[in-house]
Amino acid sequence: MITIALYITLAMVVLAALLNVYRLIRGPDAPDRVLALDTLYINAIALIILLGLALGTRLYLEAALLIAVMGFVGTVAMAKYLKRGSVIE
Amino acid sequence: MSEIAEYVIAALLLIGGGFTLIGAIGLARLPDFFTRLHGPTKATTVGVGAIMLASVVYFSVSHDGIGISEILITVFLFMTAPVSANILAKAAMHIGVKPMDGTRGNPWEQ
Amino acid sequence: MLDRLNFPQPWLSLLLFTIWQFLSDGISGASVVMGIILAWLIPQITQGFWPERPAFIHAWRMPFYLLRVLGDIVIASFSVARLILSTRKPEPMFVCYPLELEHPLAISILASTISLTPGTVSADVSDDNKILLIHALDVNNEQEVIDAIRTRYEKPLLEMFK
Structure with missing residues (x-):
């Protein structure tokens, strides 16, 4: 039963990622694109967790943690660039 | 693995996937930037949180102990989601992104 | 050099040490040593970013507050x-929320809470820390939002930071 639920969830998250990519391409403004990227990395974390569940291993959690940290820093850097025109002043 | 644990894990996975999808639908179809901000900050965060909880339950009933890493990731996501939403809203107001027609009140600029 | 061998932020140091133990697989000699080094080094480096000490008085109220916020998030x-799934158009609104809290940490906790709870995202704080700009997704009038936030979240935070 877990296997079936896992596949349905995987399909949902992949669909969600595709919708994010649609927003990423469509825009219309730069903040929309950054927001789409932000949501995309959170979806990537979900995908990695699901992969770990499917393979029955916890090794991938470290990768998920790194993506969480790096994705947040990336979002903040991009938002700061949009606001100030430079990342490090 | 017991029957109940299986049901719990499957339900958590489906709830998580559903919320993640709803967050993305919100991002794709809401009319302007400021309304789009609401989908990802709430729905997606809760969705990933539920998936993470499913992972915690799965690994704690199957073999090795409670997953601390999952809980750390979830806490981290819940702490950072409002911060990124806030800083993105600031950036959008600075650039002058237009709110949709019918928005009452004004974004201010400092 | 020797006068730098202290922990300027004891709670931060403790938190860093604990998180490091969780991150490394199981507690061992190496993880304890590394944890102590990190717990000392990171507060030293970031000391310039902590202008004042946090003024938590009733920290024990925090778990209740977190539980309430968690329920509200769901x-x-x-x-x-x-x-999102209905076809009706949302009726968004920018709300100016007059803050009663004064401590920067309390304001940032309130702003984060607002962002995670029903239909509101905090967008900006005025430079003098007096007004919080909130974007509400679907509301009828301004006063409703302000009253809800005041009674539900700001009151408990005020009690914690008084």
Whole structure:
């Protein structure tokens, strides 16, 4: 039963990622694109967790943690660039 | 693995996937930037949180102990989601992104 | 050099040490040593970013507050989900919320809470820390939002930071 639920969830998250990519391409403004990227990395974390569940291993959690940290820093850097025109002043 | 644990894990996975999808639908179809901000900050965060909880339950009933890493990731996501939403809203107001027609009140600029 | 061998932020150091133990697989000699080094080094480096000490008085109230916020987050996602899936157009509004809290940490906790709970995202704080700009997704009038936030979240935070 877990296997079936896992596949349905995987399909949902992949669909969600595709919708994010649609927003990423469509825009219309730069903040929309950054927001789409932000949501995309959170979806990537979900995908990695699901992969770990499917393979029955916890090794991938470290990768998920790194993506969480790096994705947040990336979002903040991009938002700061949009606001100030430079990342490090 | 017991029957109940299986049901719990499957339900958590489906709830998580559903919320993640709803967050993305919100991002794709809401009319302007400021309304789009609401989908990802709430729905997606809760969705990933539920998936993470499913992972915690799965690994704690199957073999090795409670997953601390999952809980750390979830806490981290819940702490950072409002911060990124806030800083993105600031950036959008600075650039002058237009709110949709019918928005009452004004974004201010400092 | 020797006068730098202290922990300027004891709670931060303790938190860093604990998180490091969780991150490394199981507690061992190496992880304890590394944890102590990190717990000393990171507060030293970031000391310039902590202008004043946090003024928590009733920290024991925090778990209750967190539980309430967690429950609201779940309700919030259901209401946002319903709005996203319905065909009705949302009626958004920018609300200026007059803050009663004064401590910067308390304000940032309140802003984060607002962002995670039903239909509101905090967008900006005025330079003098007096007004919080909130974007509400679907509301009827301004006063409703202000009253809800005041009674539900700001009151408990005020008690914690008084």
